[in-house]
Amino acid sequence: MNIQAMAQDIPVEGEHTMEGVDFITSGDQYLTFLLAQEQYAVDILCVEEIRSWEQPTKIPNAPSYIKGVINMRGIIVPIVDLRLKFSIGEASYLDTTVVIVLTYQSDNNSRTIGFVVDAVSDVLNVDNADIKPAPAFGGCVGPQYIEGLINSENKVVTILNVAHLQKVEPHRLHS
Template sequence: MNIQAMANEIPSEGEHSIEGIDFITSGDQYLTFTLSHEQYAVDILCVEEIRSWERPTIIPNSPTYIQGVINMRGVIVPIIDLRLKFSIGEASYTETTVVIVLTYQDDVASRTMGFVVDAVSDVLNVESEEIKPAPQFGGCVPPQYIEGLINAEANVVTLLNVANLQLLEKDDNHA
């Protein structure tokens, strides 16, 4: 065994030389999830964590789509049921129901909110030119929450705008 030859094969800092594994993607990554058999996605860089469904503490007089709040390591996180907010199917809580906790940082502050979805599906690698503008024909999801559409094999995935999702509780105060 030639130790010097083996040492020469060790990649130096910044090199990646593991065959068969692709560590670097050139596009952005999006976490996909389902709401009543429809596919949606959010920027994976905004995903703080994915939690199993647990009943949050109810906030009196809040809109029906705000399920309440949870304490996540000392941070009070509002929980929004996207099915109720967007009127997509019935709000039922099963073993696949999860809360996707998203944190969005803008120039002013950071905001963390949890969003109830039916199930998490996959992670998509998408080039920016693959994101198509959403048609303005009026679906369940208001256009300000849609960043675009992505073709993923046989499905069309609706890419949601995380910055605008974080404003959900401010724009609609009815129950």
């Protein structure tokens, strides 16, 4: 048995070793989705699952963007409509409407919340150097929710900060 010959068969980092399977060679992966025809993305490592839209159980006195809760294998998961949270477009529930369930780990606790979006688009491989800071001017999505921007196929994709998405602001009454 020739050890040197065997060592040459060991794949080098970044090489594809299995046909038909894409490997991440550098950077991160993001799940992209649509909100009112605009592209957004979240870190794919935070995605627990993607569910079809189902009417959740309402929570009394919750902010209007919190649609309610669902029972997901024994875990009570709040459902947030991102269109309402960010005041983007109309909140209509079509066949393409899905709930992206995200779990975020911080210190010793984790939080699972579902986010209603218009449709899931794709998974992007992104090199960290390609992520640009968000512009300083205001928009419908608060700067605390934006992790950065990337160009993908002539479109700008807004990467959302999952840690900030998990925070629920106190309910404010409109006057």
